[in-house]
Amino acid sequence: MELNQEKLNAFVGQMVGELSVGYGGVMASLGDKLGLYKAMKGAGPVSSQELAKRSDCAERYVREWLNSQAAAGYVVYHAKSATYELTPEQAHVLADDNSPVYLTPAFQVVASMWADEDKALEAFRTGKGVNWGDHDERLYCGVAAFYRNAYRGSLVSEWLPALDGVTAKLEKGAKVADVGCGHGHSTVLMAQAYPNSRFWGFDGHRKSVEAARRIAEEAGVADRVTFEVADAGSYREQSFDLICFFDCLHDMGRPVIAAAHARKALAKDGSVMLVEPYAGDRVQDNINPVGRIYYSASTTMCCAHAISEDGTHVLGAQAGQSQLASVFERAGFRQFRKAMQTPFNLILEARA
Structure with a gap:
């Protein structure tokens, strides 16, 4: 084969x-x-010596780290003064753990993927799955921290109001289930916003449930939030006014059973809020940086967990609205719509 040198160099x-x-x-x-x-946040230009003192770290390491950050464009280097500066925009992404675009915790997910490489190799070669609970510990903390701020920025202010009549019920006093709640950040956020309502979080991963209970205690909502170890097809039915699935349905090997159980567990006029990774229905719709992140994570986590359940589906993180609608249709739901979307999420509503 004759190589195109220009294309080779570009690649x-x-x-x-x-x-x-x-x-x-x-x-x-x-x-x-x-x-x-x-x-560095709000400090203006600082030298490596100043930053070393501020962070209680060794200067020579700090200096080399700062140069790596300048080369990456993560900080600004001022050559005349040999100082480094974190701009407000950079700080919003790198240093503000309350920012909806605080992204540094997401690198813990990447670290967990490397740590679990042997499991992924074995899964590829055998076709077997990898259960969510069998991953490196950094996965759970990284995912929880990454999604927490996205939920904090949008869940109460945008997503819940986009549903049909749900906020009025929550303000009056409703019963809410958060299925696949993980560390419970989404559950706690809703509980803080709607003090007249009661909330239950269900997850099959015991360590995540234990973390969720601690987070609820620290947030002062443990009297109105209950976390239980339970899977999506067997948690207690309590005539919930709202049942939420936050970025988890696509991980399940039996999503139709999960949706059908939600239908049984709903109150007569209840709603399901399904938050899923943003995706189009076709592969060509998802050929972009966000799609790349989701397909990659899906390879080693989402698909791997669904396969481990030996179920009926392996949806993956880029399932798209049509496949998700099919799941709820098969579960007996008559209404399914897209309430809104963001660059990272689809917010969908299902009603029986």
């Missing part, structure tokens, strides 16, 4: 960029865990 350049990003993820994680970004 090599692309791959070098990928390696740069891979190395940079480790640096971003270090900056987050060592408090380096937070020490």
Whole structure:
């Protein structure tokens, strides 16, 4: 085969960029865990010596780290003064753990994927699954922290109001189930916003449920929030006014059973809120950076867990609205619609 040198050079350049990003993820994680970004936030231009003192770290390491950040465009380097500055925009992404675009925890998910590489290799070769609970511990904390801020920024202010009549019920006093609740950030956010309502979080991963209980205690809502270890097809039916699935239905090997159980567990005029990764219905609709993240995570986590359940479906994180609608139709729901979308999520509503 004759090589097109221009195309070859372009692709090599692309791959070098990928390696740069891979190395940079480790640096971003270090900056987050060592408090380096937070020490730079609002400080203006600082030298490596100043940052070392602020963060209680060794200067020579800090200096090299700062140069890596400048090369990445994560901080601004001022050559005349040999100082480094974290801009307000950079701080919003790297140093503000209340920001809806605080992204550094997401690198813990990447770290877990590397740590679980042997499991992924075995899964590819055998076709077997990998259960969610069998992954590296950094996966659970990384996913919880990454999604927490996205939910904090949009769940109460945008997503719930987009549903038909749901906020009025919540304000008056409703019963809500959060299925696949993980660390319970979504459950706690709703409980804080709607003090007249009661909330139940269900998840099959015991350690996540234990973490959720601690988070509810710390938030002061444990009197109105109950977390239980239970799967999506067997949690207690309590005539819920709202049942939520946050970024989890596509992980399930039996999503129709999960949707059917939700239908049985709903009050007469209840609603299901389904939050799923943003995706089009066709592969070509998802050929973009966000799609790449979701397909990659889906390969080692979402599909792997669904396969481990030996069920009926392996939807994957890029299932798209049509496949999800089919699941709810088969479960007996008569109404299914897209309430809204963001660059990262589809917010869907199902009613019996």
